[in-house]
Amino acid sequence: MSETTRTDEAVRRGPRVVVVTGAGTGIGQETAWAFAAQDPDVRVVAVGRRAEPLARPAGRAPDRIVPLAADVTSPDGPEAVVRGALERFGRLDVLVNNAGIAPHGQLGDYTREGVEAVLATNLTAPVLLGQAALPALTESRGVIVNVSTAVGQRGWPTNSVYAAGKAAVDTLTRSWAVELAPRGIRVVAVAPGAIATPIGRHAGFSPERQAAVRRWQLENTPLGRIGEPAEVAWAIVQLASPQASFVTGVVLPVDGGAVVG
C-alpha cells in the first residue's frame, strides 16, 4: 500500500477519539480545545483529577469535549481513563500523555516520597496509560503523543529528577515507536520550553523562585520570550493528525530554540 493510500484511508476513517490527560489547565486545556476546534468530528476525553477545572475546556465545545475525572497515578487510574473513553465513544485513536508535575528539588533535599511522586506522575503514569490503551490503539492504528520537556535534553539544575523523568519519556517515545510500529501505532513527543502555564504555581513555587526560573528560561530561549500553551497544542495536533502518517519516534522541541541555543 502506498503512503498516499494509507493517509487517505486514515482520513476517511471518520471521527477520531482523543484522550488528553491533565486537561484542566495549561497545555492540556489548550490541546483539548485545539483538537476539538480543528475537526468537528473529533471527540476529546479531557482527563484531570478534579471535575471543576475540566468544565473549562468542556464548556468551550460541550458537544466535542467530555470531562473525565481520574487521577492517572491511582492504582486503577489508567484503566479507568481508557474504559471511560471506550464506554463513551467505542474507540480510541490518540492518547496525549500530558499530565505532569514539576516540584522544586535538588540533590541534598530530595525525599524518597518526593522523587517517587514526580516519577509516578511523569513517567509511570504514561507507561501504564500506554499499556491500558494498547488494545484500543492497536485496533485504531492510533497515536501516542507524550509531553516531555526541552530540559529533558539539557538538564535542569534545581529540578534534576523532573528533567531525568522527562528524558526517560523521550526514551520511551523512541523505544515504543519501534516496538509498536508493527501494530501501525505511531509514537511521538513534544518537548516544550518555557510556556506560560500555572505549572510553577501548582508546584508551590514562591514568587521569588518563579521569577528566578523565568529569568533563567528567558536567558536560555533564543526567541527571547515565553511560549503560549496554544503553540504547544498546535504541534501536538499536527503530530497526531492522520496527515503525519510517516512521522514516528520524533521528539519535537517547541521551545523558542532553547535546546539549540
Ligand code: NAD
Ligand atoms: P499545568 O500544571 O497547568 O498542567 C498539568 C496538569 O496535569 C494540571 O491540570 C494537573 O492538575 C494535571 N495533573 C497532575 N497530576 C495529575 C494526575 N495525577 N492525574 C491527572 N491529572 C494530573 O502545567 P503545564 O505546563 O500545562 O504542563 C503540562 C505538561 O507540559 C506537563 O507534563 C509538563 O511537565 C509539561 N511541560 C511544561 C512546560 C512549561 O513551561 N509550562 C515546559 C515543558 C514541559
